[in-house]
Amino acid sequence: MSGAAALHSCFTFLAIITFFAASATSLDTIAANESIASDQTLASANDVFQLGFFTPDNANYYVGIWYKNIPDRTYVWVANRDGPVANSSTVVFKIGDKGNNVVILDQANKNILWSSNQTRANSSPVNPVAQLLDNGNLVVREAGDESSSDYLWQSFDFPTDTLLPEMKLGWDLTQGLDRFLNSWKTPQDPSSGDFSFKIDYHGYPEVFLWDKSTKLYRSGPWNGIRFSGVPEMQSSSTMDFTFVSDQQQVYYSFEVNTPNIISRLTVNSTGTLQRYTWVEDSKSWSMFWEAPKDQCDHFSECGPYGFCDTNASPICNCTRGFSPKNLQAWNLRDGSAGCVRRTELDCSSDGFLLLKGMKLPESSNTVVDMAMSLDDCRKGCAKNCSCTGYSSANISNGEAGCVMWFGELLDMRHYVGAGQDFYVKLSASDIVAFGGLVTQNSSSNGLGTLAIVGIAAGGSVLLLALTAFLMWKRKTSLNPHIRNTEPQGARERSQDFLLNEVVISSKREYSRENKPEELELPLFAFNAIALATKNFSDENKLGQGGFGCVYECRIEEGPVVAVKRLSKNSGQGMEEFKNEVQLIARLQHRNLVRLIGCCVEMDEKILIYEYMEHKSLDSVLFSKTKSSMLNWERRFNIICGIARGLLYLHQDSRFRIIHRDLKASNILLDGELNPKISDFGMARIFGRDQVEANTKRVVGTYGYMAPEYAMDGQFSEKSDVFSFGVLVLEIISGKKNRGFYYANNELNLLGHSWKLWKEGKGLELLDTAVGDAYSMNEVLRCIQVGLLCVQEHVDDRPVMSSVVLMLSSENPTMPHPKNPGFCLGRAIETDSSSSKHDGTCTVNQVTVTMLDAR
Template identity: 40%
Template sequence: MGGGGGVFRFSSMASSSPRLLVLLLAWLCCAAAQAQTTTDTLRQGASLSGSATLVSLPDRVFEVGFFPPDPKQPSRLYLGVWYRGITPRTVVWVANRAAPAVSGAPSLALTDAGELQVLDGAAAVNGTAAPRLLWSSNTSRAAPRGGYYATIQDSGSLQVRSDDGPLWDSFWHPTDTILSGMQIAVQAPGPPGRAGNERMLFTSWASETDPAPGRYALGLDPNGSGQAYIWRDGNDIYWRSGQWTGVNFIGIPWRPLYLSGWTLSNDRDLGLHYTYTATNTSLQRFVVLPNGTDICYMVKKSSQEWETVWLQPSNACEYYAACGPNAKCTVGQDGKAQCTCLKGFQPKLWDQWNAGNWTEGCTRNPLLGCQVNQSGDGFLPMGNIKWPDFSYWMSTVADEKGCKSSCLNNCSCGAYVYTTTTGCLVWGDKLIDIHELQTGSYTLNLKLPASELRVHHAVWHIAMIISAVVLVVLVACLVLWWWRGRNIKDAVHRSWRSRHSSTWSQQNSSMLDISQSIRFDDDVEDGKSHELKVYSLDRMKAATCNFSDSNKLGEGGFGPVYMGTLPGGEEVAVKRLCRNSGQGLEEFKNEVILIAKLQHRNLVRLLGCCIQREEKILVYEYMPNKSLDAFLFNPEKQELLDWSKRFDIIEGIARGLLYLHRDSRLRVVHRDLKASNILLDADMNPKISDFGMARIFGGDQNQFNTNRVVGTFGYMSPEYAMEGIFSVKSDVYSFGVLILEIITGKRAVSFHYHQDSLNIAGYAWRQWNEDKAAELIDPLIRASCSLRQVLRCVHIALLCVQDHADERPDIPTVIIMLSSDSSLPNPRPPTLMLRGREIESTKSSENEQSHSIGTVSMTQLHGR
């Protein structure tokens, strides 16, 4: 009865409201049309024409359709793939680049044999002939069950597929752009199980408005050296990347290159090839421009505009063989190339050389000893050098001694290099395309006759003697200056103590070396020097409304942190040392001197300090989103951190640690890495803060032993917590714990009583070992995250929290693990953490005194 009544009512409504039916049908037609225009698939027998496009799903990143590259010639149309929603249109692939459609009615069709065709309807307009074929994928093959279909992926890949897999892929036939997910090989890739039959090149457009193949093409060395080249007009080498070291190319002075996901592989189908996987955003691309420049663009999240983050060649010495063979190129202050012959060589044509024509380069003078039947040849190390072209890999040589001997015994060998990642590389008697790098520590061992080496050693000895004399004079001057300063300082202190209490005197006199305005001229990331300002206490009070509780941002082991506003309107974070914090003068001085010298986008910036009476205050840049733990462990804010943001935070912390451990001049171990010490700026970019516990490593030091253990429970590595030994691997351990906190959304110490595990690391390993790692993921991100990526991060975190420091990867290796899909070693079970209660019980022994302040613990160790 109910069903019949429903039908009766609908029929009555339909008969009385025919207009409603018309509107409903019109709505359904519009919906169907809209669905058709936003599909990502082209079926056999169908075509794409006019303004219709295919849109990638599910994220709608890319679009396929016809477009006019030159606004002055709107009738010249090309089939292309471009980023959807970015203005102006950014095209990443073009099909018919050598044959534009001119009829105004082109179409894309997929034949029954699986062939994509771009057709021009010019001849078919008047019905006299078939449309003209402008381009074809050349993939005709018998159709499998289910047939073929063409689809556009969110990666930007246009594919012809069947249920058996891809038959054709635009990534195998690139134009001028390298996108994330592309392979770069000598021979173009093809369907699974076999390579393509054409050479793989990324060829520039003829001009900014003409997609026709231009003069420049980028590809891999067909001789198998693994280097990337840009050729001009076919065979003329325009630029060379240099050899691959395992993390970057020798000739590309871009430190984060390997962070962007370049990995080298070698397989039976493709041979030696690279795979590019963007690690931070899919909106990143490399393009070969019409002028021959290889450039990397990235979209700014704030403005959705492309910004240049890298380009090559970027200076006069990066053009191939700028100085000819056996000569070194150096960029002068005017930006022009300056050529000098290598040691033991002289210009081949003096007149041309003096006139600035260096194409002929230099020739040996004197000859090698082996060339004139004499002995005594040796090697001169040349540092910061882009290794020459045409190297030979000595696969049978296992160490540097063997590599040196191999080159020495071969009179045709002109230089050699040996590293653990590249093995033994040797060169012939022509050393081509050498230039001096601004960064890097790449050394070339140049073969020279004994006479040239003796001259070099004599000059070196003279330089050493002069340096020693100058050093002695400087030390004497410093001692004299110190003695005079000490007498003056003592007089000032006696006068000061006569007017003030002894307590204030002792504290503030120790700060005289900080209370001056300190200027640091170290090289920093933005190329500028930074000056540390000293503020008065009155200014700090005015900035924070007399340290009002309403301005209080939080409180840590050091003391409270307030929001302040300087007279110019700049917002700052004011960190005030608490008298009973347990962290006193030593930590304060350490943080002021240390962090002021460290400048990196993933480190918080120290703006100034205040030392007055008993007050010790630090002034930082203001982080509007406070610290990571304010989001990660706050139920009201956790959902604001989706997996994409969490992964970006993991990567940002890793980049900050990479700078501290390897790329900064100081080589710093943080020692207190935790969620509350990771601050977030307005764009949720992470910045490592709180360097009061940090220590500087010098020279060849790999670890320290301290009798004062500082850090936070749950983050400290076993060797540090129990033996006082710390190194860069101690920070790696803390970083591993931090990754697990970011994934789970739970504090490390919250697992203290969970299934007999001391902390999060032991529990995570147990879940991973039992194939339950997915249960670790924060339920708020479990549905939307990339499960494969999250589980890989869990795996990396477990490697970072290994019991023994030498079993943990270093930060550069961790970054490579995060940015690639390479296989990972299996972690060992964290036995020390699973027996945590036994370890914890030993801390009550009479030989150890432990003090815990807030979330920071300090342990004093004494010998038994």
């Protein structure tokens, strides 16, 4: 070979090496003259994230970013969420002509179909490139300049529904840029939904979850360690949280410090804020935290000056020195009107009452001064007649800084072993009466102090006298609602019996303390209920179940309520009645019905619930005239709501509860068709380490009872899971599951569903009343979840936390269902007897409810 030829070969080889090296290093980057077509993707340097076109509904195309190596396709950012592309064959994703943003371009006619907002409108880049980083951020920058402060544009400035590590949630005040999360409209529609999670930087900054213009939940302000309303939020070796608030920016962010841990914060399409972590062993997303998670998380649940406490019953309480603004509604467990002062402030001798373990009040109308000490803060609030309370601004290293509140105190909550100190301003007389922390202003002198001590001594005597009087009074009247409508002795015996039994059982079953726990559930007079229901007339009747009738009424000009009058001949006696009162009075969740009172007089047992406008699920689902109200979106919401309520009972409530009678008639629907689980008369409490229990008295309803429960009296969380699976299949199909057995050689609903699933005809199960507007993937996912829940063997069924995860994930990895438990009780002929079995059986002592149309 000649020297020239050798030199040419060498240059060719170097060119090839250079080309491949360039290709290898540019997989995460495109230049201004390059683009990504609909069949191409861009991957980050270490293959963590991927960018490309996707279509969730096989009709509209979007450009998005997702995790590359997670099989459950999870989108973290969508470019054209409100501008989908109908035809992807001629469109590309590229850098805009000015080099400081990105666009989706139709190459056929050179039309820009979508363009990103410009972060730096006046910039004139020379050689811009777009790069997908390993943290999920898509950036446009000058080639060779990798400084984050010099980015021309970045997707992290325009989030969709997901907050990733290193992303900032909040404000860049210099540019007027608000970075907030906004939910997808539905799990298959990434367009802007109704729910958003954003920082309010006014006053003492905090984060709010919004439903359009309505506040749903707030985090509480940042106290130097965490948001005061998120006690679960702790810095650890795996995750660090950051909150910055200054003249230029107000933002929150988090970072994961442990390798191979993947975490994200998401606002889903149903209005729940959720933090997920990826579990490699199970190849699934695990929900680490969510909000709102209970009733006290709902914004201003207990109104102005009221505070919420899930460990109390009722959950709403007035701060000392305040009383309910609307006593009637308050006694009916509606605390939204809040509380009012008993004694008005006089701005001369007012003091402060220390409240410990509090979520600080809504803080947009506050003044913050980090240079003031807590003592200076007290003095400043005392001197300002408009100041209603104060607290430390930072508790990360003792107490530092000052926050003063002005106006009404909203959305307070008490935590056990969490929260922080808050000082509410009260009149001097209320402070002395309650033994709080008295703070005098500068005009007070020693004589004033002596006077206060004297008042305190006199107040103590009066308090003792008042206590003695109230103890005497309680023997003659347990509740202001009770009137002298029967012989006094009879009324006392019935009411005291219930109250004492509840308290004793509470001590024995629920409390580990030596003191019994009072329920404080309002008692109503029977004659008041009879008057409100027009003597329990059919005109007011909402429905009738196995244990009695339910009526709609308004008691003593209060809100509309549902009155459940237990039949004297029903199987539910005092034991079941007490059980329901004890359990549901302590349970607080948006998917559980709320008990607001009861009545026990002679042989009458009555429960008073919040009113559900659409009555029970079965009255709508199985009605030919009403079932069309339940489109697929509503049915899916009902399924997910029941799942969340059941998860709360099994895992998240104060007590681990097995419902034992989950069925369509025990699911109530509110005005917006949101589901609430009801009827806890048959529920049982499990210890935290208890797996299952046995009973000789099997209770429930044919078609919903798990095989091991109906046959052997063995119940557990998995027996509730079975009932939930039946409900899911009923909601999808609009048909009842009438039993466990074959009837006239026809399969019941579980058998029919299983047959269609195995034949690949699962969509044929869907109720025709749903219409054509539904997600095929969502329907099939729900059918699979339902069949997994009704599997014959207990160990094969998932727990409710897995069920909720499968329902909330768009493409979850799920096992294949096995044979459902639908063959129980099949009629059998035998040669050993001249008689034939009638298809029924008696196991221990069985109490069942037959499914009849209403």
